[in-house]
Amino acid sequence: MIKEMGYIYPSGTEALKCINLNIFKGELLGIMGKNGAGKTTLIRTLNGLIRPTSGNIFIENENINKKTIATMSQKIGIVFQNPFHQLFSNSIEDEIKFSLKSLNLSKEEIQIRINKTLHEFNLEKYRKRSPLNLSGGESKKLAIASIICRDPEVLIFDEPTLGQDEKEMEFFINIINREKKKGKTIIIITHNTEFSYNHLPRTILMTDGEIIADGPTKKLFENETLISRTYLIIPQIRRFCLAMQKLGLQNADKLTSNDSVVKYLKNYMQNKLLT
Amino acid sequence: MSLEFLNAFKFMKKDSFFHNLDPRSKLIFAIIYTISALLFKQIVPLLIIFISLIPLILFGKLFKQWVKSIRGLSFLIIFIVLLNTLFLSLSFAIAMIIRILIMVSAFSLFFLTVDPNDLALSLISMKVPYEFAFSFSLAFRFVPTIAKEAQNILDAQQSRGYEMQKKGLISQIKNLFPLLIPLIVCSIRRAFNVAEALESRAFGSRKERSFYYSIKYSLKDWIFTIYLLFILVLFIVVRINFNIMPEFLTWSFPV
Numbered sequence: 001m002i003k004e005m006g007y008i009y010p011s012g013t014e015a016l017k018c019i020n021l022n023i024f025k026g027e028l029l030g031i032m033g034k035n036g037a038g039k040t041t042l043i044r045t046l047n048g049l050i051r052p053t054s055g056n057i058f059i060e061n062e063n064i065n066k067k068t069i070a071t072m073s074q075k076i077g078i079v080f081q082n083p084f085h086q087l088f089s090n091s092i093e094d095e096i097k098f099s100l101k102s103l104n105l106s107k108e109e110i111q112i113r114i115n116k117t118l119h120e121f122n123l124e125k126y127r128k129r130s131p132l133n134l135s136g137g138e139s140k141k142l143a144i145a146s147i148i149c150r151d152p153e154v155l156i157f158d159e160p161t162l163g164q165d166e167k168e169m170e171f172f173i174n175i176i177n178r179e180k181k182k183g184k185t186i187i188i189i190t191h192n193t194e195f196s197y198n199h200l201p202r203t204i205l206m207t208d209g210e211i212i213a214d215g216p217t218k219k220l221f222e223n224e225t226l227i228s229r230t231y232l233i234i235p236q237i238r239r240f241c242l243a244m245q246k247l248g249l250q251n252a253d254k255l256t257s258n259d260s261v262v263k264y265l266k267n268y269m270q271n272k273l274l275t
Numbered sequence: 276m277s278l279e280f281l282n283a284f285k286f287m288k289k290d291s292f293f294h295n296l297d298p299r300s301k302l303i304f305a306i307i308y309t310i311s312a313l314l315f316k317q318i319v320p321l322l323i324i325f326i327s328l329i330p331l332i333l334f335g336k337l338f339k340q341w342v343k344s345i346r347g348l349s350f351l352i353i354f355i356v357l358l359n360t361l362f363l364s365l366s367f368a369i370a371m372i373i374r375i376l377i378m379v380s381a382f383s384l385f386f387l388t389v390d391p392n393d394l395a396l397s398l399i400s401m402k403v404p405y406e407f408a409f410s411f412s413l414a415f416r417f418v419p420t421i422a423k424e425a426q427n428i429l430d431a432q433q434s435r436g437y438e439m440q441k442k443g444l445i446s447q448i449k450n451l452f453p454l455l456i457p458l459i460v461c462s463i464r465r466a467f468n469v470a471e472a473l474e475s476r477a478f479g480s481r482k483e484r485s486f487y488y489s490i491k492y493s494l495k496d497w498i499f500t501i502y503l504l505f506i507l508v509l510f511i512v513v514r515i516n517f518n519i520m521p522e523f524l525t526w527s528f529p530v
Contacts, residue, residue, distance in 0.1 A: 084460060085431040
């Protein structure tokens, strides 16, 4: 729970203004907003990388304002935008090992977790390869793997879909679903409206350091004025449905998924052919 | 840990006596103060040089940024005091700290007040080939970018349990790898990207080129340069005749 939190950078820029936010355990939450809205600053406060200049953050009723980053990073894992900001080891295996060392695990446990993570992320064949020679998509995968192997309760992703091809995106969505099933709380910062519309049940919209909307993602995208304030675009499926509505196809604006559109059009065509 | 202090070397547009000087006179200023600091190893003369810098910092409206840059050196200062006091003397340690403060302050003032574009122009006017002048000003412009990148790397590593403070010198050096390697890799990648972007815009295709802005060495720059040369000569004279100078100049701590 974030209560009346604010953050002012040493340069004097007010990055966050009186943020009030409840995030529930096991929830999948999206954070969207234009560049410079304060999204990354908000997530950096969650594991103590920066301390709020006002207000408090509570995790399971415990105020975390005085907790160290090392303590918080055991509970909260953040995958940052640029994977090359964290890759440095001689091999992919070592990269995962580095993330596990600080958890005070036995050698056997570390090896078990490395093998499990490499297997889950299809990185086994690259085990001995230098992480610096990986492609953009693979390095992003490794950055995610090096956080997930720590098994934190909360996973935060900053622009995970950026620069990912369709296959990599699908892989990422599978990871998200798998971690959600394990009961993890997942927070995703994204500009990708297609992704958020189809996969994130709840989204908060931010502008100029403030939360301007919080609610079910599909409901938020019904409000065009609100979306335009955040410099986002309405997802393709929603635009298509609105266009159908304008053409006189009744209730088309209520459709929210590809399947429902296909079903609707199928019924419509059948009715048309019958008449 | 924050790398915010590196911002203290970032150019900030302001209207002050020091900001309005030509970049060349500011470069002469930084070099002369560095030479002056290297001339002495006694506390009092170094302190005099340091004090002579303070009015310039105040006239330049740069006190806050200057304090930040000095604060960022606290680790180095402690290291120098410990090492020099242990192996040499406390007086020598303090003198070395003042020497570093002079050099950092002089270059901090230079970086804070010189626009990277003006720097390239001034180097070209000093007959430095355009390619070198441009590369230098580009490197200069990337200092705050690299500082921001270093902060992002630190954040990313801390998010997976990396701890900066570790006991033992070897552990501390080894502990820098997770920060330095990504920083070097990202910098090299960026350098290649910038080079490709420049080449795709026909950088260096013609020997002669036009410049949109021009810089001028004005009367106040000449006055400032003459003042700087005067104090350099004065310090050199004092250094050569140090044995016949008043005794207070050689004052040091009894230990």
